[in-house]
Amino acid sequence: MSDIKTTLTTAPKALPPSDQLGFGQYFTDHMFVAKYMEGKGWYDAQILPYGPLPLDPGASVFHYGQALFEGMKAFRQADGKIVFFRPEFNHDRMAQGAERMCLEAPPLDLFMQGLHELVKVDQRWIPHEPNTALYIRPTLIGTESFLGVRPSRETMFFILLSPVGSYYSEGTKPVKIWTEEKYLRAAPGGLGAVKAGANYASSLKAALEAKKKGYAQVLWLDVEHQGIEEVGTMNVFFVFKNEIVTPALNGSILNGGTRDAIIELLHSKNLPIVERKITITEVVERLQKGELLEAFGTGTAAVISPIGELHYQGKDWVINGGQTGELSTKLYNEITSIQRGQMPDTQGWITPLV
Template identity: 55%
Template sequence: MTQPIRIERTTNPKPRPKASELGFGKYFTDHMFILDYDAGLGWHDARIVPYQPITLDPAAKVFHYGQTIFEGLKAYRTEEGKIVLFRPDMNMKRLNRSNDRLSIPAVDEALGLEALRQLVQVDQDWIPDAPETSLYVRPFVISTEAALGVSPSLQYKFIIIMSPVGSYYSEGIKPVSIYVESDYVRAVAGGVGHVKTAGNYAAGLKAQEGATAQGCAQVLWLDGVHRKYVEEVGSMNVFFRLGDKIVTPALTGSLLPGITRDSVIHLLRHWGLEVEERLVTIDELVEAQKDGSLKEIFGTGTAAVISPVGSLYWKGEKLTIGNGSTGEVSARVYETMTGIQTGRLEDPFGWRVSVE
């Protein structure tokens, strides 16, 4: 039986920001969820408490050995005023896959889902109702044992915090320019590229600085062994419309199995489009761009849902994708995915989960 969750409500609620002020990850709700782990005792003391700093010993293993993982999902308020989550069970399953890779004890998925539900209920007034806004939910696990020595921690905290977020595209969905990284690598099969751990993102910051210097919004990573197979776009999975097919890099163990990625594949196939999951080389994309068969590129992820790509920057050359504007498949996927997530459109897949 799932352990009970103790709730301590704040006596000092924060002022709510205006929808126009939200941005992404700038404000945090009144409460947070905490679950502790001690070796020999397991996960215990599930509680929702007022949002607050956490105190850690300077020797806590998370600071020295990076034993930490996280997830990201959203809660939405529908036009009828109902509160829904989008495929939260997939996030909890992936959280435990990340836990397993980093030698962190598994979290009871039923307890994690119940914690999500109750925390969203407690802070439901923080869910914005302006168009294309949502409540971003960030579950994460950190190792807290105070001990120096490279071994799995004997203590952890599983925490969930939440942040109201504005529209990712404040001026409408617009294509971005992508820098193809040829010097740095992100991950290799057998490593941790397929899980959501902090080190993956820290290792990408240097390449992102280079992309920004070239006027590009994101980095397109190549594989770490051959330096030719396309893997991910920054924090997103990536799709290519090549002729009449939609192609996305296969999950080879070095890239993240995105929940939005999985959802988009299901949606495209539901529409009768042919989707291939396979190895894709940068040379194939360059050739396809030059002969006109590369019609669209778009990234998929929780934050933006869909991010169309207007151009690639590769070896000093800017390659325009299509006519540089948002492609028809990208636009249709964005409208349909956001419609399903927010309850504007029918959900034929049963992905929406109501928060009662």
């Protein structure tokens, strides 16, 4: 598909103040939408003024939860150039998730063309200030109207844009994390490795309860409530004296883009990064022995978020004196400097807007 019809808004919005962006509170003037029908293929690719989507009340997304999304960012670099961070990774992950969700994934050329054209149209929304970006939300939903448990034969792919600042109210300061000992986010053979809307729906109750207690996020454990999986919207890393550990991808953990980038960086520095099963008991025991130096979460939204406190079994376990660790600081500075064009992109992560 090469032709994208563009209809520009007649009422452009005022830009929000860059120091009041928060996360996901504002949306740009336009969105990209394309449709798929079995036997017809992809069609009707358009850039439209941002607004409601016409969906039949019988659409499978409402009744059977056929929905998944990606999270990625575009940046305005120091020289004014606009770039994307690892967009091919997001397309690959969307395609893998679509196969699990029985949805039709957009081909790479449609994904990239829609992305580039939409950001070109709404590039005035990309903020200039440090710690800001244009968040991009590619989304895939089942749209066929029917009642009966089977995959939708129709799919809608759309992209939304949102100028953002820090994900957490704490900014880049260490956050307090609640270890969930009752609810489960995912189970082996389920949707944990897919960025499906259902995963986030199942996490809301625990996250709401944790926030009421003063914690920023939830650390999810496996079905035995021992093996560490991920933190609500982030993967997680533990820096011990002799190794850096992140839970191995086991089918119920999302393969995060920032997680993948951090592992690449650590390997490039010849640091002892290990992907393996790690339990909450091991973390607490090694913390008590003075072997846990720091911990941090990784994700597109926050990039790196240091963990200053971990609640488990009725006790708050303070990590690194509640301070940001040396390694997480270095990794955050390196990734954000590459994104901003302040450091060479030796990893091939940056894709310029064309």
